[in-house]
Amino acid sequence: MTLLAPWALWFLAIAGAVVALYLLKIKRRQATVPALDFWLALAGRTRVHSLFERLKRLLSMLLWLMIVVGLALALGNPIVSLGRVKPRAIAIVFDNSASMQTIEGNASVGSDAPRQTSAQNPFTRFALARKAVDDLTLHRPVTDQWLLIEAAREPRVLAPWTYDTRSVRAAAASIQPFGGSAELQPAIELAKQLLAGKPDPCIVVISDGAAGALQPLASADPTIIPWPIGAATDNLGIARLAVRADRQHGNYRALLSVVNASDQKIDSQVTLRINGSASSVELLSVEPRATWEKTITIEPTGDIARNGGVLHALIDRPDALPLDNEAFAILQPIRPAVVWLVSSPETAFFFEQALGAMDPLVSPEDSLTMSLDQYEALAAATAGASGQAPITPPDLVIFNNCSPPSLPAARHVIYLNAWPEQLQAPAAGSLEAPQLFLAPRPHALTDHVTLQGARLTKARKVTLAESGGARVLAQTAAGDPLIVLFEHPDRQSLCFAFDILDSDLPFRNAFPLMLRNAVAFMHEDAPPYLPPEVRIGETVRPARPLPLGATTAQLAVLRDGATREAPTPVSDRSFTFTDTASAGAIRLIAGEETSFAAISLADGAESRIAPIVLPPDQDPAVRLSLSRGLLAFGGVPWVTLVLLVTALVVLEWLTFHFRWTE
């Protein structure tokens, strides 16, 4: 017998007090009588010194001692082994990933079951896994040691080593479903570390197989005993929904990936909604255990390009895992770039035309052409206005055949036939009629650009410092750099070592393409406050500090066609938001900026819900020697003790009653 709470043995000290009280004789109550002799003549047989009375007192004392010992043992929560099965150290790895929310049996197509939360629905694999914990802990000998690990994104010990199976079951009951993928391997590794030195160790992984991740782990280690959960396979889920803003074309590209986890071909459709309004319907036909993917171009309508929006993809088909039947993605705002062209009026025409043809990539309303003097005056005015400038600050400044005495404030600059000394790549002489070749390594700036055969009259000979952060995009046949991109943490500078107009590039498509690439590449917005993608169950924090002075984050959850305001307190320009248990979108209004985050499962591994199938000889009940016999009763001897103590109390009361009523 082992006591789970040995501290309860301190209560045995009460037994000493009982004995002391009986030995020292409990102080009797005193009663005054008119004539004591009268009583003594009557009560000769009831004196305490009679042997019979002493025996009765001894019986009472023994009963009270047994009551005290019984209570102390019951409080100690003893466990008793019948010795049939050797004790083991068992670590339970509980898979609570998204696929464990699969609804098993007929309940998967029922009308009520999906409405319940995954933690409450008794037909989910999650609930079956909890029952498996109960089944396992109730039918092993009480001398086993138990450990419970939750295999969420990061493995977490929920119940440290204990003999108390009730605490293990209570810990299992407290596990909440996790909407992402379970990391079984780290959880198993953690279990192995904690099993070191334990007798007859084993790791019971209660899981549906984690899309096949469990099988190789169990095959490699015989101490791993998979406990398969579930049988359903019918699932068509969105494995991926991602959206990228195409600035060059002013639209969005959405990548939609759908997984068919079943053994049958499925024809279905995906409805795309933007800000709650139907945008398009994609018909799909997915082969068994295959993935369907498509890139969908979304042309923004209304204010979507300016304000952004929420894209909602929905598969309207009931299946075993409703969780992955919808996914969300964010359409970030597309803002045209503001370009300042600093050039003499005589040479600006060609570049003005090139930039003017870049709508909607370049904003014609806010872009300006100016001389160097005008630029310096405007730059000084813009900098001195401290954010209240009447003129929109430029995203990109192009210096044509000129450069300011100091580096401009703009983060993105193109120098045409200008080479500021601050770039640490001084010009040393000139190159006559150099040939222009693109560098072998491709770059976004040279996409679709062909410079082969371009004619240059002359160019600057530039020597690049080795640690200057420069990347050569085009060079001469001898390796002299002609187009160089300098990338520094706070600045990007694209330098042309020749005069564009002194070449035949104005007559080729190459330069306008390269200039368009440069505008698209070098134009960036400040990152939104919210991360665009959030996985179900993940905690949301701002991607960058909130504006100074903000005390409450004006958050709202867009889910099931409704918007629920969820103001969240701000601390140290940050917040923590945890209402991400199901798919939807989060909206944050900070200052004048609105940003969105999409909450989606979007995990192909979790959508592949087909469970692990074990051969009959790998039945965990057999490998774990589960018993349905008396061992189960051995787990609760404290109940027996309490019943015994109750019986003793009744017996003592009866003897007490007998003593006074004989």
Place this chain on the structure above:
Amino acid sequence: MARRASSGGEPLFGPDFLTILERLDLIARQVLHGRRQALRPSSRKGSSVEFKDFREYSPGDDPRTIDWMVYGRLGELYVRLFRQEEELDLWVLLDRSASMNFGEPGTSKFDHARRIAAALTYIGMANMDSASLIPFDTETRPGLQRMRGKGQIFRVMSTLESLEPASRTDFVRAVQMFTSGAAARRPGMVVVLSDFYGLQAARTALDRLRFFKHQIHVIQLVCPWELDPPLRGELRLVDTESGAHQDLTITDSLLRRYKTAFEAFSADLRRYAMTHSVGFDRATTQTSFDEFVRGLLQRAGPGGLLA
């Protein structure tokens, strides 16, 4: 649990006490049919106006009692005998031992006995030749002797109020002291108020009173605690008089035996009284003293106080 009555609490004699006494006196007069209590005939022969018998003259007889008419007819000297008239005294013996101090405060046996003693003394003073109040414990204590007239009642009340329960009792010795007095040797009515614990000693004392031809009436004071003691469990019983103690386990069975034995004790006392022409009454503290005294006066036949 027994409670020893304290001398404090409600007054011993309330404001209407005298009114109650007057009412009881009226009842006593009705019982006596207007006769003076002091003119009771004596069984002893003596000198009075009521002729009783003749006997032969012997030297030393009062020559005034010689019946010369009989001498004239018979020629022999005979003296006339007359029923002697003697005074009837009431003696109230009040037990002031500690055992009498049982009961609720104000209604203890001692309080009850003092009220009864006051009432009987009042009636005696009003209707008899004299009334005396003698408290006793291990011996007789100074009391009030041979009082006449109702006006003495205030002395009686004052004396009773000043009485405190003593410790032990010795009824035999007290009676010895009582009868050693010349006045008490003359037969009278003796009322003993006590709980009579120690029955054997009580018998001895009563026999001594009977020896002096006293008309005896015993009143046993009983409180509810004695009839049904609220005792149970492991107790240390302490004698209220001696202070001796004994640990006992009071069970239901013992309590039943106690009640039976107490009734037997009381019955023994009653039996003694009946077989020795001694009046007997049991006064429980639950019954008011005037109701008890009224019953005592109105009861006819043997045992009645004025029978």
